[in-house]
Structures are given as C-alpha cells and as structure tokens.
Amino acid sequence: FDHVSTAQNYPSPHKPYTPAKTAKTELKHWRSREAQLYLMIVNYLIELQDYPGATRAMQTLLRIHPDDVNVLAGMGRLYLQLGNIDAANQTFRQVEATIDRWEHEVEPEVQGAVDAEGIKAARETVVMNRAFTAMAAGNWEQAKSILVQALERNSENLVVSGVVSLVKKLYWDQLCDEHSR
Structure with a gap:
C-alpha cells in the first residue's frame, strides 16, 4: 500500500502553497490506490481460479492506466499463467515501447x-518479463541466464535473487528427470 502521512497532505511552510499541485498530488495518490485495489481483486480472483x-479486471485497469508499466507487466504475467505466451509477448512489447517513450521524455525540470x-x-x-516468458516456455537455462545477468547488474534486487533460486531448482529438477529416463 502507498501509505501517505497526513503531514504530506498539508502545504509545507517552506514551499509556496498551490492548490493545483495539491489536487494533482491527491489525485495521483487516489489513482495509485485504485490500481492497488484492482490488483488485490485480480489476485483474489486468481486464487478463486x-x-x-481476473482477465476482465486487468483489462479494466489497463483502460484506466494504459501507460502504467506495472499494470501492463501484470497483464502479461497473467497471460503467461494462463498459457497464452503470444498475448504475453505482445503485452510485454507494449511495456518496452512505453519505457522507450519515457526515455525520450526524461527532463528533470518537467513536472x-x-x-x-x-x-x-x-x-x-x-528483464523479469523475459525471464518469466522463458520459464513459461520451459527454457530454464535461458531464464537462469537472464536472471543471473540481472542480478549482476543489481545485486540488491531480492525478487530477482529469489527467482534465480527457484529457476535453478526447477532447472535442476528438469535435468534430473531427463537423466533418470
């Protein structure tokens, strides 16, 4: 959850008070909460199978937040869980296109x-999307390679670290199964 202290809702004595900025900030927080609520609903629907x-809820969320890479990635990962690798790849390409567009818009002075x-x-x-796609296709060695490279770039990413361990175990299990045949 995006916990916001009440102190953040009031203007700072050191910064000029502008109602428009406060309204924009508040709207941004509510939109973030809305997305989080939808994601909780999606996770619950997945639990209920x-x-x-879950797909309809994610599609609704995407209509509300079409450029949110986390929502797009979540939709792609849902497609992977459902076995629709083509739809996942298409969604992941949208994630990459959005990020590419962002890179051209990076201007520190622009609000x-x-x-x-x-x-x-x-x-x-x-990178995680690529690894998950490789895992969904049963390409454990490729997934491991992608994740190890990601971990080398950012050794503090605990999610990648945990997934690397999982992939190594699954890959090892696959090798053992093939060897025992």
Whole structure:
C-alpha cells in the first residue's frame, strides 16, 4: 500500500502553497490506490481460479492506466499463467515501447516526467518479463541466464535473487528427470 502521512497532505511552510499541485498530488495518490485495489481483486480472483474475471479486471485497469508499466507487466504475467505466451509477448512489447517513450521524455525540470530511477526500475521489469516468458516456455537455462545477468547488474534486487533460486531448482529438477529416463 502507498501509505501517505497526513503531514504530506498539508502545504509545507517552506514551499509556496498551490492548490493545483495539491489536487494533482491527491489525485495521483487516489489513482495509485485504485490500481492497488484492482490488483488485490485480480489476485483474489486468481486464487478463486476465476481467470476470466481476473482477465476482465486487468483489462479494466489497463483502460484506466494504459501507460502504467506495472499494470501492463501484470497483464502479461497473467497471460503467461494462463498459457497464452503470444498475448504475453505482445503485452510485454507494449511495456518496452512505453519505457522507450519515457526515455525520450526524461527532463528533470518537467513536472510528471519519469526520472532515470523510474526508468531503471522499469527496465528491471522488462528483464523479469523475459525471464518469466522463458520459464513459461520451459527454457530454464535461458531464464537462469537472464536472471543471473540481472542480478549482476543489481545485486540488491531480492525478487530477482529469489527467482534465480527457484529457476535453478526447477532447472535442476528438469535435468534430473531427463537423466533418470
């Protein structure tokens, strides 16, 4: 959840108070909460194995937040869970196109422009998408290679670290199964 302290809702005595900025910030927080709520609903629908409902909820969320790479990546990952690798790849290409567009818009002085750190985090999402796609296709060695490279670039990414361990185990299990035949 995006916890916002009440102090952030009031103007700072050191900065000029502008109602428009406060309204934009508040709207941004509510839109973020809305997206988080939809994602919780999607996760619950997946738990219930209501995949059509989860897909519809994600599609609704995408209509509301069409340029949110996390929502796009989530939709692609849902497609992977459903076994629709082609739809996942198409969605992941949208993620990459959005990030490419952001890179051309990075201007520190422009309010609302995506900063370099945001782009770096989004690029890590792209790497994870590629690894998940390789895993969905049963290409464990490729997935492991992608994730190890990602971990070398950012050794503090705990998600990548955990997924690398999982992929190594699954890849090892696959090798053992093939050897025992």
